[in-house]
Amino acid sequence: MKLSLLLLLAGASTAGVPRGSSQAPLAPAPLHVQMPKSDTAARSEEAKAVRAARFPGFAPELADMARINGPQGWGGLTRQQALEALGRSQPTTRQAARWGYAKTLIAQERYADAWGVLDVMLKDDSDLALVANFELARGVVLAALARPKEALTALSREELGSNPEACFWRARALAMSGRDEEAQREVGCARAALAARTGAQRVPFLTELAKAALASGQPERALRWLNAAPDADAAANIMRGRAHLAMDDFGRARIRLGRAERHGNEEQRYQARLALIDLAVSQRTMALPQARSEVDHIRFVWRGGAIEEQALRLSYKLAKKAGDEGGAIAAGATLVRYFELGPDLPSLLAEIQTRLSGLLAPQNKMPLEKAAGIYWDYRDMMPAGGEGDRLVVQLADRLQAAGLYARAAELLEHQLRHRALDVAQGPLSVRVATLHILAGRPDRALKAVKDTERTIFPQEMLWDRARIEAVALYQTGKKEQALAVLEDVPGASGLRAELLWKRRDWNRLVAESAADLPPPEGLTEVRQAVVLRHAIALGMLGREGELARLRSRYAAGFAGLPTAPAFDMLTQNPTSVDADNLSRAMSAIPAASPAGAYADLLDVAPSAPSAPQRK
Structure with missing residues (x-):
C-alpha cells in the first residue's frame, strides 16, 4: 500500500503525536492532532465540526455495534488487513475502515498512532463523541499515554460505569x-x-495498583496484586522490591531490585538502581557522598518523567541526610516546579519554605551575598503572607547596611511587583526608589514610582512618593520637573530650598526660605544653615536692607556659635565679601540640611545607565 494513498485516505501525518509517548509510529498519525481544549473551545470546535462533517453517519452504526468490554474487543484484524480495508474504503465506508484500523492499533498497543486516527475520525464526525465505544477507545489511549485526567473524562460516561474494560483503565488512570x-x-x-x-499485559495495571497500595501504606496488599504478574517481569520486580523495602525485608528487596537492574530496559534499570542506592544508604553499606554522586549522574543522563522525579526525591532525601540545606532546596524546588506531585505537594513546599526561612534568617552565618543569591534563585518558593515579607525585609535591611544598595533594591523590587498589593505598594515603592538612588540608578527609582502610580494611595503616602520622585528627577537632570512635583506638597519647602541652593537660584531661594526662617533663639545646626544660606542669597542679590534686618534679628542668637564669624562677615558689610570670604563662609555652614535625609540622596552621584532589569 503506497504511503501517498494512506495520506489521502486517512488525512495522515506523523505530526501531533501526544506528549508522553515513547513510540515511533509505524503508520502515519492523522493530521491536525491537537491537545484537548477547554470546554468552551471544545464546544465551539464541535459546532464547527457538525457544520463541516466530511463523513457523517458512522456514529449510529458504531452505537449499534456490540459493546467492547475486554481486550478481545480490540482485535479481529491484523494491521495489514486493517490497512488494506482502509485503502479500499469509499467515503461512505471511510470511518468504519478507520475504526477497524484504530482498534487494531490499540490491540497492538500502538497508542500514539491510535490517538491520531481517533482524533481525525472525531473531526470528520463530532457525533462520535456521544458513542460509548468511541469514548472508551479514547479513554484507553489517553490512559496508556499517561494522560490520566483526560482519560478519566472520557471513561466517566454513564454507559461505561460498569464496563469491565472501562473499569480496568479507569482504575489505572485513578492510580x-x-x-x-x-x-x-x-x-x-x-x-x-x-x-x-x-x-505481560496485566503488568502495567498491576504495578499501578501496587503503587497505589504502597502510597496507602499497604505493602502486603501491593505484593498480593503483584502475584498475578510474571515473576521475572522487571517492572513488577521494582514494585515488589519497594514493597519489601516498606516492610523492612531488605534481603528480598535487594534480590527483586537486583533482578530488575539486570534484566529491565534502560528506564527500569535506572529505577531499580535508584531504589538500591536508597537501600544501601539506609543500611550504611554505601557512603553518602558516593550515593549522592551516583544520583547526580543519573539526573545528568536522564531528564524528565518518572526517573527524574524519583532521582530528585532521592537527591532531596540524601541532601537532608547530609545536612546540605542548599542541595535539599535545589532538589525540592525542581520537584515543585516541574512535576505533578499530587498530595505530596503541600508538605514538600512547606519543608522547602522552612529551610529557606532558616537560611535567610539574620542569625544564619551564611555570607550575605550567598543568602541574597539563594533568595533570588528561589523567590517563587518563599513563604506566603507576613512571614515571607518579613524575611525579605530583613534580608534587604542587611544588604542595605552592608552598602549593597542595588541588590537590596532588586530584592524589594521583586516584592513590589509580585507580592505587595494595593496600599502596601506605597511605602515599598518609596523604599525601592530610595535604594535605587543610593545605588546611583535614579532612572530605576523613577520607574518604581511610575509603575505603581495607578494604585490609590492615602494623601500622606502620595506626598512621600512625590518627595522621592523629585529627588530622582533632580538626579536625572530634570531639575525644573523636580521642583514642580513638590509644588503642592506640604512640608516640602526644605527639600525645595535644598534643590534651589544646589542650583544657586538665589531669587527663588530667598522667596522659598523666607517663610521658613527660624526664631532667633535656640539655633540648631539646621536652623543656622537656613539663616546662613538665606544671608548668602541676599548678599549675592545685593539686598543690603534685608541683610541688615537679618543681622539685627539673629546677631544675638549666633553669638558664641562656631558660625558667628561667618554670619558676621556675611551681614556686616556685604560689599566687602569677595570670592575668598564667600568661600570661607560657605565652608562654615553646618552640613545639616533643611531637606533632612533627602539631602544625602541628592549628593549621590548617578552611575552609568542601568543594565536591563532581572526578570
Whole structure:
C-alpha cells in the first residue's frame, strides 16, 4: 500500500503525536492532532465540526455495534488487513475502515498512532463523541499515554460505569492521578478484563495498583496484586522490591531490585538502581557522598518523567541526610516546579519554605551575598503572607547596611511587583526608589514610582512618593520637573530650598526660605544653615536692607556659635565679601540640611545607565 494513498485516505501525518509517548509510529498519525481544549473551545470546535462533517453517519452504526468490554474487543484484524480495508474504503465506508484500523492499533498497543486516527475520525464526525465505544477507545489511549485526567473524562460516561474494560483503565488512570482509594474501588468491576489479559499485559495495571497500595501504606496488599504478574517481569520486580523495602525485608528487596537492574530496559534499570542506592544508604553499606554522586549522574543522563522525579526525591532525601540545606532546596524546588506531585505537594513546599526561612534568617552565618543569591534563585518558593515579607525585609535591611544598595533594591523590587498589593505598594515603592538612588540608578527609582502610580494611595503616602520622585528627577537632570512635583506638597519647602541652593537660584531661594526662617533663639545646626544660606542669597542679590534686618534679628542668637564669624562677615558689610570670604563662609555652614535625609540622596552621584532589569 503506497504511503501517498494512506495520506489521502486517512488525512495522515506523523505530526501531533501526544506528549508522553515513547513510540515511533509505524503508520502515519492523522493530521491536525491537537491537545484537548477547554470546554468552551471544545464546544465551539464541535459546532464547527457538525457544520463541516466530511463523513457523517458512522456514529449510529458504531452505537449499534456490540459493546467492547475486554481486550478481545480490540482485535479481529491484523494491521495489514486493517490497512488494506482502509485503502479500499469509499467515503461512505471511510470511518468504519478507520475504526477497524484504530482498534487494531490499540490491540497492538500502538497508542500514539491510535490517538491520531481517533482524533481525525472525531473531526470528520463530532457525533462520535456521544458513542460509548468511541469514548472508551479514547479513554484507553489517553490512559496508556499517561494522560490520566483526560482519560478519566472520557471513561466517566454513564454507559461505561460498569464496563469491565472501562473499569480496568479507569482504575489505572485513578492510580496514576494519586487517587488511590478510588482506584481500589474499581478493581472488582475490572476483574473480568484483568483475567482476559496475559501476564505481560496485566503488568502495567498491576504495578499501578501496587503503587497505589504502597502510597496507602499497604505493602502486603501491593505484593498480593503483584502475584498475578510474571515473576521475572522487571517492572513488577521494582514494585515488589519497594514493597519489601516498606516492610523492612531488605534481603528480598535487594534480590527483586537486583533482578530488575539486570534484566529491565534502560528506564527500569535506572529505577531499580535508584531504589538500591536508597537501600544501601539506609543500611550504611554505601557512603553518602558516593550515593549522592551516583544520583547526580543519573539526573545528568536522564531528564524528565518518572526517573527524574524519583532521582530528585532521592537527591532531596540524601541532601537532608547530609545536612546540605542548599542541595535539599535545589532538589525540592525542581520537584515543585516541574512535576505533578499530587498530595505530596503541600508538605514538600512547606519543608522547602522552612529551610529557606532558616537560611535567610539574620542569625544564619551564611555570607550575605550567598543568602541574597539563594533568595533570588528561589523567590517563587518563599513563604506566603507576613512571614515571607518579613524575611525579605530583613534580608534587604542587611544588604542595605552592608552598602549593597542595588541588590537590596532588586530584592524589594521583586516584592513590589509580585507580592505587595494595593496600599502596601506605597511605602515599598518609596523604599525601592530610595535604594535605587543610593545605588546611583535614579532612572530605576523613577520607574518604581511610575509603575505603581495607578494604585490609590492615602494623601500622606502620595506626598512621600512625590518627595522621592523629585529627588530622582533632580538626579536625572530634570531639575525644573523636580521642583514642580513638590509644588503642592506640604512640608516640602526644605527639600525645595535644598534643590534651589544646589542650583544657586538665589531669587527663588530667598522667596522659598523666607517663610521658613527660624526664631532667633535656640539655633540648631539646621536652623543656622537656613539663616546662613538665606544671608548668602541676599548678599549675592545685593539686598543690603534685608541683610541688615537679618543681622539685627539673629546677631544675638549666633553669638558664641562656631558660625558667628561667618554670619558676621556675611551681614556686616556685604560689599566687602569677595570670592575668598564667600568661600570661607560657605565652608562654615553646618552640613545639616533643611531637606533632612533627602539631602544625602541628592549628593549621590548617578552611575552609568542601568543594565536591563532581572526578570
